[in-house]
Amino acid sequence: MADHPISSLDPIELLKPLTPVERAALARQCRFRRYRTEEQITDHLGEGRDICFVVLGRVRVVNHSLSGKEVSFDDVPAGGFFGELSAIDGGRRSASVVAVADSLIAFLGPRAFQELLTRHPELAWQVMKRLAAVVRAATARIMDLSTLAANNRVQAELLRLAKPGMKGNSTAVIAPVPAHSDIAARVSTTRETVARVLSDLARDGIVKRRADTLVIRDVGALERMVEEVRGGA
């Protein structure tokens, strides 16, 4: 369809073990739909049970408290998938999903998904690994929320963001810098607290702010600030 450039499942990591023919057959069972940035794909407590493949773009799993507070979970880049939970257990959606870039999503019904996994145990195995990773991330986050103070959680998040951008072993570059409010939503604090932590770190020369990058000059110092509270008095 002229509507979308590729209606293929080729970019999906999970489906790599399939032959091109099998993938094409599967694609024919899917419903494809484009979404613009900011557009909502799935609603918390929604009734859909499809598994969703991110063919193009990038989506974010978020949730809002009724009071409007936003809590954000993982981002899913192109090649990934989401919506497994409902496809697996038939329950309602556990979170909302919004596009954070123009995206193309493929929807596959739960029956077809189950059949796929039964026919291809390697895929079932991959899905389990993915779920295991999600559980690990969630437990780590619960630990952070339970044992770390707000500004230490921000520092910890900076370290996570720094991981991919390590230059040498004491400096790292974060680029582009997420909006403060995005960081805040990821560690459950306020935009203001994030700004203040960043100010403090800049004052102490631990980070340096540049146009749209953040340079961390002393990763070790940052790690120590987080650990020493984890370790308590």
Place this chain on the structure above:
Amino acid sequence: MADHPISSLDPIELLKPLTPVERAALARQCRFRRYRTEEQITDHLGEGRDICFVVLGRVRVVNHSLSGKEVSFDDVPAGGFFGELSAIDGGRRSASVVAVADSLIAFLGPRAFQELLTRHPELAWQVMKRLAAVVRAATARIMDLSTLAANNRVQAELLRLAKPGMKGNSTAVIAPVPAHSDIAARVSTTRETVARVLSDLARDGIVKRRADTLVIRDVGALERMVEEVRGGA
């Protein structure tokens, strides 16, 4: 062995679909071990990769911050299992597990577990459902930690404890009452805060304390107290 009353996997829910003969064969691949109450079974970051079946007793998944703060996750009753994560992805243990009653645990190596799941897709499916349930519980908890105040989290936990003990639709009985410190560990607050919330609820006639049971006289009122903060101003 005289060491343990049954070295059978018959009580395990997950393995019900197997024939008694298959289950017996699987049991022969397991290592069985007894644990007394309070005894530690698995250590956070430990190297074991076995999946663990709770044949008898009851275990609790907990974690400690280095400062000693205890955060408790799910309890696993007899018939359940834990340790799937490491068995699936080969990573270190994501939490500690301690016996909360004298327990008999069966350990199965990761290879044997994987083979079991490959040979029996129904079981793989069950494991996925279990993982999905864990993810749902974890995301709900993250939402609670992020959007609810400490005393509202305690109220929410009381509601969860009340669910199984509903008598009529406005009263419920919790028996036996967990120690305040256990409740505190489940909702990431302090023992004192739990005691205070309970005092306040008793003062308002919403709960009634008895010997070792807690009677909730107005479940609706409790729900409202939680919801109205979830909903914000």
Place this chain on the structure above:
DNA sequence: TGATCGGTGTGAGCGGGATCACATCGTCGG
């Protein structure tokens, strides 16, 4: 070029709840 708007910086103030510190109160072991 001014206006609007989203992102950012930072001060002031207040309140929830963690912390510390005791007082009970049962229950168990001797």
Place this chain on the structure above:
DNA sequence: CCGACGATGTGATCCCGCTCACACCGATCA
């Protein structure tokens, strides 16, 4: 029957960080 210990109830204090409020600094657009 007493002492010890674990669980509980409650007051006093203190401080983190949320909230509110406002200024600033680009961008984008009419």
